[in-house]
Amino acid sequence: MNFPPFRLLRWLEHYWKAGAVDVCTSNIEGYRFSEFGRQFDDMNLAIAHPFGEPSLRETLAKEYGVRTENVMVTVGASEANFHVCMALFEKGDHFIVENPAYEPLAEIPRGLGYGVDVLERRYEDGFKFNTDGLVELIREGAKYAFICNPHNPTGVEIPEEDLKRVSEAAEEHDSYVLVDEIFRDVMKNPPPSAISVSDRMIVTASISKIFSMAGLRLGWVVANSELMEKFESLREYTTVAVSSASEEMAKWAFDRKDEILERALSYVNTNRPIVDEWLESNDLVEYSAESKTHFCFPKLSGIDDFKFGKIAAEKYNTIIGPGRFFGLSGHFRLGFGMNTETLERGLESLGLALGDVTGT
Numbered sequence: 001m002n003f004p005p006f007r008l009l010r011w012l013e014h015y016w017k018a019g020a021v022d023v024c025t026s027n028i029e030g031y032r033f034s035e036f037g038r039q040f041d042d043m044n045l046a047i048a049h050p051f052g053e054p055s056l057r058e059t060l061a062k063e064y065g066v067r068t069e070n071v072m073v074t075v076g077a078s079e080a081n082f083h084v085c086m087a088l089f090e091k092g093d094h095f096i097v098e099n100p101a102y103e104p105l106a107e108i109p110r111g112l113g114y115g116v117d118v119l120e121r122r123y124e125d126g127f128k129f130n131t132d133g134l135v136e137l138i139r140e141g142a143k144y145a146f147i148c149n150p151h152n153p154t155g156v157e158i159p160e161e162d163l164k165r166v167s168e169a170a171e172e173h174d175s176y177v178l179v180d181e182i183f184r185d186v187m188k189n190p191p192p193s194a195i196s197v198s199d200r201m202i203v204t205a206s207i208s209k210i211f212s213m214a215g216l217r218l219g220w221v222v223a224n225s226e227l228m229e230k231f232e233s234l235r236e237y238t239t240v241a242v243s244s245a246s247e248e249m250a251k252w253a254f255d256r257k258d259e260i261l262e263r264a265l266s267y268v269n270t271n272r273p274i275v276d277e278w279l280e281s282n283d284l285v286e287y288s289a290e291s292k293t294h295f296c297f298p299k300l301s302g303i304d305d306f307k308f309g310k311i312a313a314e315k316y317n318t319i320i321g322p323g324r325f326f327g328l329s330g331h332f333r334l335g336f337g338m339n340t341e342t343l344e345r346g347l348e349s350l351g352l353a354l355g356d357v358t359g360t
């Protein structure tokens with residue numbers, strides 16, 4: 001195994017410590033414990049359910065239209081993604097990964113020792129999912145693919161008919177497709193989960209994004225029974241179970257899903273036109289792809305993304321995500337799920353940083 005540093009996380013951590021305004025984040029303005037208006041009563045702290053607290057698993061199973069046994073609760077989508085890749089690993093198998101991509105989605109398979117085939121998304125094509133390319137790689141023998149819908153960092157959606165084509169190829173060639181759907185609920189009229197398209201799909205997600213509860217580290221994986229057996233066996237040797245306090249709060253969150261979704265979407269819907277206007281009015285940036293979620297991946301005009309990121313952070317105390325951390329220099333990730341005042345402050349600073357970087 002050989003894992004390089006997770007560059008985006010190190011970058012964020014470094015500037016968070018300095019108290020910078022984060023307009024890179026793919027989180028939504030954080031939910032506060034006090035907003036639940038609830039207390040833990042006599043929760044039994046000695047109990048840990050290896051595959052998830054039964055009623056939470058049941059709730060998740062209902063959300064996906066699967067049986068309870070087809071859901072396993074994990075320590076965030078991060079553990080779910082790592083766990084799946086680890087549990088399936090066999091020397092010589094190939095994993096298709098996308099570029100650009102949220103770093104772990106490319107680096108986990110590579111780091112574990114899979115053969116890696118890279119599938120590009122091109123800005124010139126609106127960062128459209130490369131369905132033909134994926135199908136071709138499956139035909140050529142790739143055993144697994146790792147995709148993200150909607151896609152991080154571009155926000156672009158994979159249409160359902162493309163998922164169907166991919167799943168047909170997977171069925172025909174005995175392959176599986178791991179779909180990270182952590183941002184699905186942030187979309188207007190979210191499409192059905194990939195798990196409803198085919199049991200060749202493995203789905204991961206968490207309460208980090210739309211529920212704004214990344215600190216609880218609560219996610220899950222949904223898969224067919226044969227795969228789930230492999231995931232469960234490995235689980236017994238890794239984290240054993242998720243924090244029971246987090247599971248309890250996740251249940252509270254699902255009790256209020258509609259209200260929490262509305263809260264999150266109110267930030268996103270208020271902020272999207274502000275970002276669109278900023279992009280429109282600034283000659284040094286552009287974004288012609290269609291983001292269906294609360295971040296985008298604008299192109300810089302002749303500006304180095306890393307240099308821009310350094311000036312924004314160090315001179316203007318504002319964090320963006322340099323494109324090279326997602327595999328594509330010359331772009332940057334801009335998030336807009338935070339409170340509007342913070343976003344506006346961040347955008348103003350980014351305008352100043354762009355002026356500086358062109359002057360250097």
Ligand SMILES: Cc1ncc(COP(=O)(O)O)c(C=O)c1O
Nearest residue numbers: 076077078102152182206208219
């Ligand atoms: C695509 C994607 N998957 C997984 C994660 C990690 O999520 P979690 O906080 O649930 O571990 C993130 C975090 O930004 C992400 O963007």
